[in-house]
Amino acid sequence: MIIQRVVLNSRPGKNGVPVAENFRLEQSTIPDTVQEGQVRVRTLYLSVDPYMRCRMNEDTGSDYLLPWQLSEAADGGGIGVVEESKHNNFAKGDFVTSFKWPWQTVAVLDGSLLQKLVPQLVDGHLSFFLGPAGLTGLTALLGIKEKGHVSAGANQTMVVSGAAGACGSLAGQIGRLEGCTRVVGIAGTDEKCSILVSEMGFDAAINYKKGNVAEQLRELCPGGVDVYFDNVGGDISDAVINQMNQNSHIILCGQISQYNKDVPYPPPLPPEVEKVQKERNITRERFLVLNYMDKHEASVIQLCQWIREGKLKVGTFTFNPWALITFAAFQSMMNGGNIGKQIVSVSK
Ligand code: NDP
DSSP states (O other): OEEEEEEEOOOTTTTSSGGGGGGGEEEOOSSSSOOTTTTEEEEEEEEEEEEHHHHHHSOOTTOOOOOOTTSBBOEEEEEEEEEESTTTTTTTOOOOEEEEEEBBBEEEEEEGEEEEEGGGGGGGGGGGGGGSSHHHHHHHHHHHHHHSOOOOOOOOEEEETTBBHHHHHHHHHHHHHTOEEEEEEEESSHHHHHHHTTSSSEEEEEETTOOOOOHHHHHHHHTTTEEEEESHHHHHHHHTTTEEEEEEEEEEEEOOOGGSSOSSSSOOOHHHHHHHHHHHOOOEEEOOGGGGGGGHHHHHHHHHHHTTSSOOOOOOOOEEEEEOOOHHHHHHEEEEEEESSSEEEEOO
């Protein structure tokens, strides 16, 4: 059977910004028949995520991420429909997902890599399982629960960087649902900041590309910052940490501003910021959503309930047609083109 796939064509280098030529769209073939234990799936949606930048390097710098191989299909989160199954758990027509979905139109996968989806949980919006009802939502919810120390009635102020992105836009809303009294976002355009306030329930938002972040933070968080959901690292995080209260908490979710640089993860703080962190006893523990697999099922049910009840706004989903090549979506997401979760729609 003839299929289309996106393969890694070249590596950008550890300190390089990815370019379109790093990927190649090509025709390929897969077997016409499936073997015992296998399932043939047609791809519906693919997820593009910041961690994929690390997979473009020969060495990802991380023990849980494998590098993509040159001339092999890239892979990541995906959703599809079963076309043929020789695995007991799946039948033709089932909707399924996997973290190891190849960037190709049709694939034969080992059934053990797949999980069945229940579309009713998200009122049929299947792509939500790659965003607010999937790893993205889990990252926001479990990050806050495991590392945020949010407590209803404690009058806490939360700041979220990367606030208009997939995790960030949910983190602010969940922080509020869990009990924070003030939520302030930091994002890269005026449009994003306006949506955060008008649609996502943030109290205020700062465009970090305009004006002085530290000054605006001082004004918008007069009682200091108690919880910081950090998606970006770098200068933005340094400014936030400087305004954090004694015994406050950083949820170290990601450091996207550092992903095109050859630095260890998590990147060390500048000495003067580290001094503040230590003196004020601010926790900054690494958070990895995959370390909480035992809590995923119950958390997905919670997220789906909030979405159905309208308590969690899922924002705009950006869909790019497959023909425009999945990389364009990845590059756009890395450069701030998305509001909410960036998804690639491969087929109807
Ligand atoms: P997003 O949807 O947030 O997309 C990335 C966003 O990052 C862009 O839209 C852009 O928005 C912003 N950005 C890009 N470069 C910079 C920069 N130099 N400085 C500030 N902002 C920048 O992606 P996700 O929600 O999927 O991921 C958010 C973070 O969460 C990432 O760091 C990711 O690695 C991490 N993550 C961590 C997980 C974990 O288990 N710990 C799991 C999943 C994600 P803008 O216009 O605002 O610049």
